[in-house]
Each structure stands twice: as structure tokens, then as C-alpha cells.
Amino acid sequence: MKLNVEQRKIVELEPQGHLAVKGVAGSGKTSVAIRRVSFLKEHYCFEPDDRILLVTYNKTLLNFIHYQFNQLSEEETYDSFLSEHKTDVTITTIDKLMYRSFKARMTRLGLQLKTMTNRRQLLKVMNHALYDMKDNYKDVTILSPKFQNFLLDEIHWLKACDIQDLNVYQEIDRIGRATGSKGMPQKLHKNSETREAIFALKEHYDRLMLKEQWVDFPTINLMALREVEEHPPEGYTHIIIDESQDLTKVQLMYITHVQTDKPHQSIMFVADNTQSIYHLSWLGKGRAYTTIGFDMSGRARTLSKNYRTTTEISKAAYGLIEHDEAILSNVDFVKPALIDRHGHAPIYRFFKDHSSHLVFLKQEIESLIGEYQYKDICIVAKESRFLEDIEQYLLSEKNSSPSTQSSKTRF
Incomplete structure (x- = not known):
């Protein structure tokens, strides 16, 4: 895992x-994050209780980080580094981290x-909730089982944003909820019934x-946040x-509450907002870092x-995003710089119907099986x-298909 000059500059800030x-x-970006852990441990952990946290979103990324540590070609390997610093370096997912606090809250x-x-x-x-409330808001057409997925997502979003007050919800911008697709409302108007x-x-x-003593994941995260806020x-x-x-x-607010207040403390956000695919994400929807208490003026580096x-x-x-104003207007958008590495261009194919699409996929797979x-x-x-x-x-x-008949691979 060799770093170039611009990556190393960030690691050694x-x-x-x-x-x-x-x-x-x-x-x-992830390689920089990994090397940053080693750099901080070596140069900026002065006190006996100094600890480092590298937190990721999911297990797949966590596994990749473990793999990258194993590939270190410089003086420290993953095993020796973690065995030496097992009490003061934590590498985990946000869900695993918060679940510990949730368990503490329950206890x-x-x-x-x-x-x-x-x-x-x-x-x-x-x-069940919709049935109980069917007579309370007779003029609100969205309170219907046919909109159940939309409503569940919206409720999860409310909890993922820690919106506990109706007035706050009435005034907040609902980014990404104005598509009007699949019979969904064109927009959730502010200050509306x-x-x-x-x-x-x-x-x-x-x-x-x-x-019934059940909780969903957004509630687990809320309880974890309350635990670290109060204790x-x-x-x-x-x-x-x-x-x-x-x-x-x-999740972001939780992380800010598990940081020790010291003169040499640091928190580094590694991100690419064009890769945000989760509807509950906060920064990925173009919101500024100031919304979680950080002014990044003069404090951003770009790769x-x-x-x-x-x-x-x-x-x-x-080319797929260059005309998307929502992405281009995002202050955290980074336009890619091209490198001198070439190959085949991606192929675009259009199909008049789904059946011809399926036939093409089968034929394409069969043509690749020889190689x-x-x-x-x-x-x-x-x-x-x-x-x-x-x-x-x-x-x-x-x-x-002879090729699929002879294969033991599961589709």
C-alpha cells in the first residue's frame, strides 16, 4: 500500500x-485513512489514555480495511500493529460501535x-398503526397501506435525523423526497397536515x-446516542x-460524543458524496458539515x-452526472482528474422490452464462459x-443451456 505525494501529505498533517x-x-481515500491511524499512533498519542477510532459504515468496508492492513509493505503489519496497540486502537463499524451503547442503555x-x-x-x-389512525386524518390520502413503504422510510428518516418535535419536521427541507415516482406525493409540503x-x-x-418490546435499527441508534449524551x-x-x-x-452526532476533549484531538471525515446511495444518509444529501457542528472552511483536502x-x-x-445540478452544486463535489491509463470504453445498450434484455444477458454470459x-x-x-x-x-x-448445465455455480 504505497502512497503518492498528495496522499502522504494528508496522512502526515x-x-x-x-x-x-x-x-x-x-x-x-481509505488507504489514507488506514495509514493515518499508524501515523497518529506514532506521533500524536502522548498520553497513556490516548485512543484512536477508525469507524466504517459496513462490514464489507471493514473487511477491506483488514485486508489492506495485511498488505502493508512497510515496517508495521496489521497483526503486529493491532497486537501492540489492541487496547488503544479500535477499528469497527458504526453499527457495532453503537450497539454496545444500546446494550449499556438497556442495562x-x-x-x-x-x-x-x-x-x-x-x-x-x-x-397496524395506519389502521388505528384511519379516522384521525381522513383528508390525508397518503395515510394508506399502498404507501406503506414510503411511510416506513419517512419514519426511519425522522428517527435517523433525531427529529423529536413536530415543529422541526414541519420546517425542515426534505431533500430527495420530491420525485413523485410510483404514485408517491410530488412533495411533502412544509407546515402541512x-x-x-x-x-x-x-x-x-x-x-x-x-x-411488544420491539425496536428497529433507527431506535437502537437513538438510544445509543442518548446513552453517550447522558453518560x-x-x-x-x-x-x-x-x-x-x-x-x-x-450516527454522526454519536461519534462526536465519543471524542475526548484534548488539545491534540482530531476528527477526520473521509467522503465522496457522489457515491452516496443510502436514503437515510445526512452529509451525502448535500448538507453542510456545519449542520453537525463543524465549519470546514480551510479544513478540506481533495484527492x-x-x-x-x-x-x-x-x-x-x-458523463452520467455532469448535468445533475444537485451533484454539481454540492460544495463537496470533486471533479475527477484523468490519469494516463487506458482500456475499453464502457458499452451502452438499449432494449425495447425487458424480455430482450433478459435474452441479451443470457447470451452475454454464455459468450464469456469460454474465458x-x-x-x-x-x-x-x-x-x-x-x-x-x-x-x-x-x-x-x-x-x-449446456454451459449452465455443466456449472455448479448458483445463480
């Missing part, structure tokens, strides 16, 4: 409070709560959950947040070169229902 590292995909309050993660079960509770009804639905939904834990001197654009506001892909792929990717194995081929779709259609089609066709 003197910690002076908060810092944002913005970069395009493949620019080495403190004498609660025995169960976690409900299955969406069908959550929607069942949602429909619709917002009032949704907020009341959230309150009743939570009551139904707690009545500050042993904190971290230095914190690095990788893929910070994916975290919710509650603009993509070392992972070719010039052709980088240009094609940028590649099934495990080397990846199909990506915007929505899971498309993947389910593709899976069913390939399974139905495999008896008539």
Missing part, C-alpha cells in the same frame, strides 16, 4: 481539530428489548413497537470516519485522481426486483 478529506472513487434502564430487522414485520406494524399526520403516525408506530464513555483522542457520506445524522479505473471508464462515469468462470461475472441492477427477474429467467433457462 498535524492534527488540529476537524478535517474533511474529499475524493473521487478509487483515489485512495441502565432495566429493559429487555428485541431487535426487529425484517421489513415485512416492520410493515405489518406500520399497517400531511407532515402532521406522518409525525403522529411515527409516534403511534413507536408505541406499538415498544408495547459520556471513555472517549477517543483521534477519530477517522471512512465513507462518512453514508452515515445518518444520529481527485482515480487510480482504480481507466480514463475511458472515468469519463463515462462523469471466465461464473464467479468472475457480476450483474448489477438499480433495484432488487430486476435482479430477482434475472435470477428466475436464468434458472428457467439453464436446463436448455
Whole structure:
């Protein structure tokens, strides 16, 4: 894991409070975060209780970080580094970190709560709440089971943003909720009866959950935040947040509450807002760092070169977003700089119907099998229902295909 000059400059910056590292995909942001841990431990952990936290959004990224540590070619390897500093360096996911605080909260309050993660079960509770409230807001058409997914997402968003007051919800901008797709409302208007009804639905939904001693993940995170707000834990001197654009506001606020107040403390946000895909994310929707208490004026560094892909792929990717005003107007947007690495350009194909699309995928896979194995081929779709259609089609066709008949790979 060798660093170039611009990456090393960021790694070796003197910690002076908060810092944002913005970069395009493949620019080495995570590599910088990993090396930053080692640098801070060696040079800026003066006191016996100094600790470092590197927190990631999900397990996949955590596994990648573990892999990267194993690939270190300089003096410290992952195993020796962690064994030497196992008590003062924590590398974990935000969910695992917050779940510990949630457990502490339950113990403190004498609660025995169960976690409900299955969406069908959550929607069942949602429909129960909708039935109970059907006569309360007769003029609010959105309070209907046909909008159950939209309403559940909105309730989760309210909790992920720690919005506990109706007046706050009535005034806040709902970024990304004005698409009007699939029969959804064009916009959740401010100071409206619709917002009032949704907020009341959230309150009743939570009551139904707690009545049966169930909690969802947004509630777990809220309880974890309350725990560290009221009972500050042993904190971290230095914190690095990788893929910070994916975290919710509650998760970001939680992290700020587990930092120790010291003159040499630091917190580094590593992000690429063009890669934000989670509807509950806070910074990824273009919101400023000031909304979580940090003024990044003069405190941002940029990595603009993509070392992972070719010039052709980088240009094609940028071409997909260059006319998106929501992305380009984001103050944290980084325009990619091209490197002298070339390859085949991506291929775009348009299909008049879904059936011809499925046939093409099957034929394309069969043409690749002579040179590649099934495990080397990846199909990506915007929505899971498309993947389910593709899976069913390939399974139905495999008896008539010699290549799929001889394969032990599961579709």
C-alpha cells in the first residue's frame, strides 16, 4: 500500500481539530485513512489514555480495511500493529460501535428489548398503526397501506435525523423526497397536515413497537446516542470516519460524543458524496458539515485522481452526472482528474422490452464462459426486483443451456 505525494501529505498533517478529506472513487481515500491511524499512533498519542477510532459504515468496508492492513509493505503489519496497540486502537463499524451503547442503555434502564430487522414485520406494524389512525386524518390520502413503504422510510428518516418535535419536521427541507415516482406525493409540503399526520403516525408506530418490546435499527441508534449524551464513555483522542457520506445524522452526532476533549484531538471525515446511495444518509444529501457542528472552511483536502479505473471508464462515469445540478452544486463535489491509463470504453445498450434484455444477458454470459468462470461475472441492477427477474429467467433457462448445465455455480 504505497502512497503518492498528495496522499502522504494528508496522512502526515498535524492534527488540529476537524478535517474533511474529499475524493473521487478509487483515489485512495481509505488507504489514507488506514495509514493515518499508524501515523497518529506514532506521533500524536502522548498520553497513556490516548485512543484512536477508525469507524466504517459496513462490514464489507471493514473487511477491506483488514485486508489492506495485511498488505502493508512497510515496517508495521496489521497483526503486529493491532497486537501492540489492541487496547488503544479500535477499528469497527458504526453499527457495532453503537450497539454496545444500546446494550449499556438497556442495562441502565432495566429493559429487555428485541431487535426487529425484517421489513415485512416492520410493515405489518406500520399497517397496524395506519389502521388505528384511519379516522384521525381522513383528508390525508397518503395515510394508506399502498404507501406503506414510503411511510416506513419517512419514519426511519425522522428517527435517523433525531427529529423529536413536530415543529422541526414541519420546517425542515426534505431533500430527495420530491420525485413523485410510483404514485408517491410530488412533495411533502412544509407546515402541512400531511407532515402532521406522518409525525403522529411515527409516534403511534413507536408505541406499538415498544408495547411488544420491539425496536428497529433507527431506535437502537437513538438510544445509543442518548446513552453517550447522558453518560459520556471513555472517549477517543483521534477519530477517522471512512465513507462518512453514508452515515445518518444520529450516527454522526454519536461519534462526536465519543471524542475526548484534548488539545491534540482530531476528527477526520473521509467522503465522496457522489457515491452516496443510502436514503437515510445526512452529509451525502448535500448538507453542510456545519449542520453537525463543524465549519470546514480551510479544513478540506481533495484527492481527485482515480487510480482504480481507466480514463475511458472515468469519463463515462462523469458523463452520467455532469448535468445533475444537485451533484454539481454540492460544495463537496470533486471533479475527477484523468490519469494516463487506458482500456475499453464502457458499452451502452438499449432494449425495447425487458424480455430482450433478459435474452441479451443470457447470451452475454454464455459468450464469456469460454474465458471466465461464473464467479468472475457480476450483474448489477438499480433495484432488487430486476435482479430477482434475472435470477428466475436464468434458472428457467439453464436446463436448455449446456454451459449452465455443466456449472455448479448458483445463480
